[in-house]
Amino acid sequence: MADEENAEPGNYQQLISVSPAPINLFDESGEIIWGNDAVLDLLGLDSREDLIGRSIFDFIVAEDQYTAEQELVDVVKSKTATGPTPMQLRRADGEIRSIRVSTAPGRFRGRDIGQAVVIDVTELERAHEELETERQFVQNALNALPDVFYVITPGGELDRWNDSLLDVSGYDAEEVRAMDIEDFFVESHTERISESIATAFAEGADTVEATVVTKQGREIPFEFRKRRLVDGEDVIGLAGIGRDISERKAREQHLRAVDYLLQHNLRNQINIIQGSVELVSDASSAQGQSAAERIDAAAERLLSIFDNHHLIIDQLTTPQPTESIDVVAALEAIARECGESYPAATITTDLPERAGVSGVHTLKLALRELVENAIEHNERREPQIEIDVEHTDPRVVIRVSDDGPPIPEMEYRSFSEDSLLDSTYHSAGFGLWFVYHAVRQSGGSLHFDRGEKRGNVVTIDLS
CATH class of the missing domain: 3.30.450.20 (PAS domain)
Structure with a gap:
């Protein structure tokens, strides 16, 4: 002055x-x-x-x-x-x-x-205190997560993390700061981790499974999901979540073990039953032949249940990538082929020229399952089946209607209310379960209604 x-x-x-x-x-x-x-x-x-x-x-x-x-x-x-x-x-x-x-x-x-x-500086300090309170709230929320939270810099370095990373890895904060990201994984998985990080930066997101090695040498399977962080047009890093999938892996392993056991033992035993039924029915009385036919039908039913079970196991334990599907072309082929396989059934369609959706490859099998179910479980000599599609881009609604007996509620209510499942309340087979999972994995929903006069209307809503 x-x-x-x-x-x-x-x-x-x-x-x-x-x-x-x-x-x-x-x-x-x-x-x-x-x-x-x-x-x-x-x-x-x-x-x-x-x-x-x-x-x-x-x-x-x-x-x-x-x-x-x-x-x-x-x-x-x-x-x-x-x-x-x-x-x-x-x-x-x-x-x-x-x-x-x-x-x-x-x-x-x-x-x-x-x-x-x-x-x-009163207002500045108040703003700073509010920001610090907000920062601490966010940090506390992240630390409350059972999953690992992390931020990776554009240079591929670990920048921020929550307490779960320390709890899982066994390292303290100073040790983590001195480590490369690849140091947390078994050597055979380091390359896939590096590739996943590069993919997330290039494409915006990525998911990878890899085995974490803790400070004590314990190996834990993890799934890591990450998305690109941007500030305006600048890429400033990746933010992600790591989840321990040990229990999921154990369930998948058990499901596969049960599937292989059924595939080997149940199918072999049923084939023996069917072979024996053929021998018995050739030399039996009319009454014996009738019993043999019932045994054969029961064996076929068991095989059908097993086949659908095997498909569901594959759905739940194998990654299901989506693809572009023209449901009109798929339904036209299904209607034609089911008409040939079930000549007594009348199948009518009301379809647009085309209706494309993004779905898993099993979606087409699920559509076939719905049409075949509508025919096979119909008590009429000449079942009437109607298939129609409404296409209001990007939404596609598929309806399969029949004039058969009502589908029991226990066949589908447990899809959304699993607490209902017990030894006395459960579906009779896995066909509709297979349909449900295919529709769910395709990002759609499945609905069951009664027809206006008789029968059922099964609706698949895809968007």
Whole structure:
């Protein structure tokens, strides 16, 4: 600030008066000898008369009085500039404000003074506290996750993580900071991890399964999902979740083991039964032949249940990529082939030229299962089946209607209410379960309704 001895007092006062920053002049005792309008606003005073002649210590809170005294000595007596120094002041109305004070020595009307420029940082500190509270909330929420959360920099380095990463890996934060990402995995999986990270940066997202090796040497199968982080048009990293899939892997392994057991033992035993039935029916009486036919039908039913079970196991344990499917072309082929296989049935269609959806490859098998079910479970000699499709891009609605007996609720209610399943309330087979999973994996929904007069309407809603 200019030395007032070398400038007109009026000019000097005008300079500090118009400054938007609070500027205060005080003597060696701390008595205020001048202050601009911004000081009055900061302190909540009505006029300069309420300010001049008062001590700076009247406005500084007790906890900061000693600091203010030391700075007063430095700036007036020792001619040493200080600050910016954090302090708190109390306004005339009692409100506490947080400030930063920078002081410098000066001369005013022939005497040594101190000059203070004050910055009110109250709102800034409040905003900072709110941001810190929000940051801590987010961090607490992330730490509450049982899954591992992580952020990867564009350079492929681990930048942030939650407590679950430390809990799972057994490493502390300092050790994690010094590690490469590949160090957390078995050596045979490091390449797939690097490729997955590169894919996520290039394409926006990726999912990979890999085996984590803990500090203690334990190996744990994990699934890692990650998405690209952007700030405007700039890619700033990847954010992802890692989930322990040990239990899922164990369930899949058990399902496959049961499937192989049934495939080997059940199918072989049923084939023996069917072969024996053929021998018995050739030489039996009419009554015996009838019994043999029932045994053969039961064996065929068991084989059908097993075949659908095998398809469901494959659905649930093998990745099911989606593909583009024209459901109109698929339904036209199904209607034609079922018409040939079931000549007594009348199959009518109401289809647009084309209706494309994104679905798993088993969706076409599921559509066939619905049409065949409608025919096979119909007690009429000449079943009537109607297939129609509504296409309102991107939504496709498929309906298969029949005039057969109502589908029992227990065949489909357990799809959405698994608590209903028990030893007495369950489906008679796996056909509709197979349809349900194919539709679900294709991003659609499955609905069952009664026909207006008779029969059923099964609706698949895909969008």
